[in-house]
């Protein structure tokens with residue numbers, strides 16, 4: 237199996253002029269094999285979207301990026317080169333399909349534009365659009381092509397966005413909270429669609445969600461991010477069954493199960509640390525019930541079978 241993408245020690249700092257505003261990514265490491273899915277989970281603000289934005293080469297000019305992003309046969313890439321690959325070999329779908337489409341053009345016009353950029357000839361585009369929209373489970377494709385975004389439901393628009401991302405036959409699909417804005421049934425249909433497409437097309441996927449159960453449905457591996465660092469990574473089944481990091485345990489504890497569906501969610505006490513300060517030790521220590529003085533030092537990478545855990549306490 238070949239590695240589709242490897243991200244090493246990715247750091248992002250935001251500046252206002254020469255003043256550092258915050259440092260939301262503090263050394264992200266991740267790797268995805270061709271055809272496999274890495275799920276990224278973590279609370280709001282932990283750096284999930286920023287990781288995706290850096291991979292796409294789309295960070296704003298106020299951001300400074302360090303670390304390495306290696307993409308398939310291209311090897312290590314600078315952000316400028318990432319932009320050339322973006323849209324062709326790496327495509328992305330978002331939480332809110334409305335924002336992916338321009339409201340004043342039809343779906344067809346917008347998809348045609350993408351197809352032309354990907355070197356489809358004018359004559360072959362209508363048949364290609366019909367085929368690709370059918371492949372994401374849409375019928376009545378002629379009507380969809382001539383519709384404006386507001387004329388379609390959220391679920392249909394989400395399928396159109398997925399179809400648009402498939403036009404270039406990507407090697408990597410980044411899905412950032414693709415089901416968060418949808419109700420549970422439609423969300424499950426979209427998950428199934430993405431999985432079926434992946435099986436057929438063989439792309440690698442970075443699947444981002446704050447919902448670890450959605451991630452567990454699609455991911456081969458899971459990386460849990462906290463305050464801009466991966467604090468636990470491993471095969472999805474192992475992480476779900478046997479989470480080692482107290483933060484992962486907390487996230488899993490925060491999932492409503494059938495038995496407590498009517499009760500309140502168990503929230504993890506405390507909040508994410510300020511991303512302006514330097515954090516020398518484990519950034520989760522102030523919220524952790526198990527922390528010791530050792531946790532004020534640099535957190536370790538402990539290997540527990542196939543899981544990597546950034547916690548001093550797992551072996552205690």
Ligand SMILES: Nc1ncnc2c1ncn2[C@@H]1O[C@H](COP(=O)(O)OP(=O)(O)OP(=O)(O)O)[C@@H](O)[C@H]1O
Nearest residue numbers: 250258260279280281282283284285286287296446
């Ligand atoms: N343009 C920016 N300027 C300064 N800080 C930024 C900027 N964009 C993002 N950040 C900071 O980066 C951090 C991570 O943001 P990111 O959007 O990656 O979070 P997330 O994990 O995707 O959260 P959510 O689940 O809410 O989507 C946030 O704390 C945010 O304040």
Ligand SMILES: [Mg+2]
Nearest residue numbers: 284285286412
């Ligand atoms: Mg986000």
